[in-house]
Amino acid sequence: MPTLLPALKKLLAFPSALVQRPRVRIAPSPTGLLHLGTARTALFNFLFAKRYGGTFVLRIEDTDIERSKPEFERDIAEQLRWLGISWDEGIETGGAFGPYRQSERLPIYERYLQPLLEHDRAYFCFCSEETLAAQRETQRTSGEIQRYSGACQSLAPKEARQRAAREKRAIVRLRMPEEHFAFEDLVRGEIAFDTVLFGDIALAKLDGKRFFPLYNFAVAVDDAEMRITHVLRGDDHIANTPKQMIIARLLGLSSPQYAHFSMILAQDRSKLSKRHGATSVRELREAGYFPETIVNFLALLGWNPGTDQELFTLQELIDAFTLDGIQSGGAIWNQDKLEWFNRQWLGAPARRWLTHDALTPELEKKIVAVLAGNRWHVRKETIATLAATVLERAPLANVEELLAGEYRYFFEKPRLDRELLRWKDMADEDVERALDSAKEILEPIPEGEWTQNRLERDLMAAAESLSVSGEKPDRGRLLWPVRVALSGKKQSPGPFDIAAIIGKEETLARIQEAQNIIVRPK
RNA sequence: GCUCCCAUCGUCUAGUCCGGUCUAGGACGCCAGGUUCUCAUCCUGGAAACUGGGGUUCGAAUCCCCAUGGGAGCACCA
Numbered sequence: 303m304p305t306l307l308p309a310l311k312k313l314l315a316f317p318s319a320l321v322q323r324p325r326v327r328i329a330p331s332p333t334g335l336l337h338l339g340t341a342r343t344a345l346f347n348f349l350f351a352k353r354y355g356g357t358f359v360l361r362i363e364d365t366d367i368e369r370s371k372p373e374f375e376r377d378i379a380e381q382l383r384w385l386g387i388s389w390d391e392g393i394e395t396g397g398a399f400g401p402y403r404q405s406e407r408l409p410i411y412e413r414y415l416q417p418l419l420e421h422d423r424a425y426f427c428f429c430s431e432e433t434l435a436a437q438r439e440t441q442r443t444s445g446e447i448q449r450y451s452g453a454c455q456s457l458a459p460k461e462a463r464q465r466a467a468r469e470k471r472a473i474v475r476l477r478m479p480e481e482h483f484a485f486e487d488l489v490r491g492e493i494a495f496d497t498v499l500f501g502d503i504a505l506a507k508l509d510g511k512r513f514f515p516l517y518n519f520a521v522a523v524d525d526a527e528m529r530i531t532h533v534l535r536g537d538d539h540i541a542n543t544p545k546q547m548i549i550a551r552l553l554g555l556s557s558p559q560y561a562h563f564s565m566i567l568a569q570d571r572s573k574l575s576k577r578h579g580a581t582s583v584r585e586l587r588e589a590g591y592f593p594e595t596i597v598n599f600l601a602l603l604g605w606n607p608g609t610d611q612e613l614f615t616l617q618e619l620i621d622a623f624t625l626d627g628i629q630s631g632g633a634i635w636n637q638d639k640l641e642w643f644n645r646q647w648l649g650a651p652a653r654r655w656l657t658h659d660a661l662t663p664e665l666e667k668k669i670v671a672v673l674a675g676n677r678w679h680v681r682k683e684t685i686a687t688l689a690a691t692v693l694e695r696a697p698l699a700n701v702e703e704l705l706a707g708e709y710r711y712f713f714e715k716p717r718l719d720r721e722l723l724r725w726k727d728m729a730d731e732d733v734e735r736a737l738d739s740a741k742e743i744l745e746p747i748p749e750g751e752w753t754q755n756r757l758e759r760d761l762m763a764a765a766e767s768l769s770v771s772g773e774k775p776d777r778g779r780l781l782w783p784v785r786v787a788l789s790g791k792k793q794s795p796g797p798f799d800i801a802a803i804i805g806k807e808e809t810l811a812r813i814q815e816a817q818n819i820i821v822r823p824k
Numbered sequence: 825g826c827u828c829c830c831a832u833c834g835u836c837u838a839g840u841c842c843g844g845u846c847u848a849g850g851a852c853g854c855c856a857g858g859u860u861c862u863c864a865u866c867c868u869g870g871a872a873a874c875u876g877g878g879g880u881u882c883g884a885a886u887c888c889c890c891a892u893g894g895g896a897g898c899a900c901c902a
Contacts, residue, residue: 329902330902331901331902333901333902363902365901365902366901366902368901369901369902427900429900430900431899431900434899434900435899438898438899441825441826441898442825442826442898443825444825445825445826446825446826447825447826447827447898448825448826448898449898450899471900472900473900487829490829490830493828493829494828495827495828496827499826499827499828499898500898501898503899504899504900506900507900509900514900516899516900516901516902517899517901517902518902520902521902536896537828537829537830537895537896537897538895538896538897539896539897539902540828540829540896540897541827541828541829541896541897541898542897542902562829564829564830564895564896565895565896567894567895569835571894571895572895573895573896599836602836602837602851603836604836606836606837606838608838608839609838609850610838610849610850610851611850612850612851612852626841629830629836629837630829630830630831631829631830631831631894631895632829632830632831632894632895632896633835633836633837634835634836635835636835636836636852636853638835638852638853639835639836639851639852639853640852641852642851642852642853643852645865649865691864694864694865695863695864695865696864725861765861776861777860777861778860778861778862779861780861781861781862782861782862783861784861785861785862786861786862789862791862791863792862792863793862793863793864794862794863794864795862795863795864796860796861796862796863796864797861
């Protein structure tokens with residue numbers, strides 16, 4: 303039964319999906335716009351959940367009140383939706399394991415923290431931040447292991463408790479069990495650590511009367527509380543995994559399975575950061591990229607279907623997604639390929655799922671801004687044609703610059719070069735005649751039918767007949783002079799494209815202008 | 825510094841788990857030719873890689889070790 307093999311292989315690649323519907327999550331902290339790396343992590347988790355009929359949870363890790371901002375949380379939700387990555391449970395949508403904002407789960411964390419303190423698995427630490435920073439510095443320079451010194455380890459629990467209540471400021475640290483700890487990573491296999499290297503990590507901080515959980519503690523609690531079965535995340539979290547698993551174990555909670563993939567790297571192989579250009583989905587969106595482009599690009603950056611297919615809709619990604627297609631090596635951002643994907647999606651509006659024409663509102667805004675102040679009335683269809691015409695030829699990153707420079711002739715009369723109007727060995731009279739017949743063809747076309755298709759049909763028909771008798775048709779005899787009359791350039795989009803965009807009146811005016819230059823020798 | 829992770833064309837990658845079918849496949853980019861009124865698109869073709877060294881084996885891109893290179897982590901951030 304060879305036909306059954308691929309399907310069977312797919313199931314075997316992820317056996318637990320057979321017995322259990324996965325619950326996965328992303329847990330961004332709202333300290334910035336939705337990062338491209340976070341978006342990719344979200345996408346992988348979403349694909350995994352949908353592929354196996356599971357649940358995708360969006361949890362917000364906003365325990366750092368200093369840095370967390372509501373507007374960033376809104377951006378995360380908004381951009382994910384825009385990309386088509388929807389979540390089944392989480393902020394805004396709710397669910398059975400809420401609340402989904404860590405800042406609203408403080409009592410839950412405290413409930414898990416108290417027994418740890420009572421059983422002396424955790425203790426209060428009163429070292430100042432300055433002391434700790436100084437100790438770290440000393441450790442680093444002297445080549446020692448960088449970890450907490452353990453200064454408060456042996457404080458008597460009862461007294462420490464009283465002091466904490468009195469001073470209202472302390473750190474709760476875990477007595478890290480010293481052991482060799484290993485876990486099975488779903489993409490990398492076994493990864494082992496010596497927990498001695500971690501030291502007594504901080505679980506929470508006491509500020510006033512309340513405990514605020516710190517990252518590893520909050521995550522361990524939430525992943526278990528929310529019944530998360532699989533954690534797919536960047537490999538910058540590998541060292542956190544044993545910490546979270548140990549915390550969970552000490553709490554009597556279960557841990558999910560983990561899969562770590564490499565992060566997105568910039569051109570210079572370093573972490574993608576501001577100085578490399580766009581780092582957030584919003585920036586790409588505002589530049590005018592299609593959501594389909596970003597999803598397609600991000601998916602193939604670090605994941606591969608094992609086939610030659612490059613173009614994927616979200617649904618196609620869901621159908622093809624498996625964990626073993628995930629790369630273990632880092633993937634470098636490839637701007638050229640992003641541009642290529644955008645051109646592919648530009649030419650395939652029928653495949654697109656969010657906007658049905660090539661023009662996104664963001665791109666329209668951008669073009670309208672460039673158009674501002676020009677004297678022609680621009681209809682929306684015209685802008686769409688313009689967008690498609692320009693995007694087919696140039697990277698999206700340069701659109702504004704191009705419209706203001708290279709493609710100025712869409713908005714203002716070009717300077718015409720008499721010689722440039724000539725196609726091959728045409729005489730002045732030939733050029734004039736060509737422009738004349740163009741006028742004759744164009745004039746009867748009503749404004750309402752002034753479209754790319756109609757113009758092409760009529761002009762092409764004429765171009766075919768306007769050839770030297772006895773020889774094969776030379777369309778250039780008509781099309782070249784018209785195109786140059788409209789653009790003033792040696793290289794430009796075709797005459798139909800330009801004419802459709804600048805409109806009937808302007809087209810005829812420019813043809814007339816060209817004729818004037820031809821008949822009036824300088 | 826210590827720990828962990830990674831290593832196929834410039835880039836994303838297939839192939840690695842189960843050594844032979846790999847004179848290493850696809851895509852982006854690049855180069856050349858063709859189609860086309862020019863440019864772009866499109867089509868055809870091309871250059872372009874198994875990091876190095878040791879093993880194991882009849883045979884290694886594929887398994888093992890070392891080296892080198894790259895990345896990440898080592899907070900009262902997440």
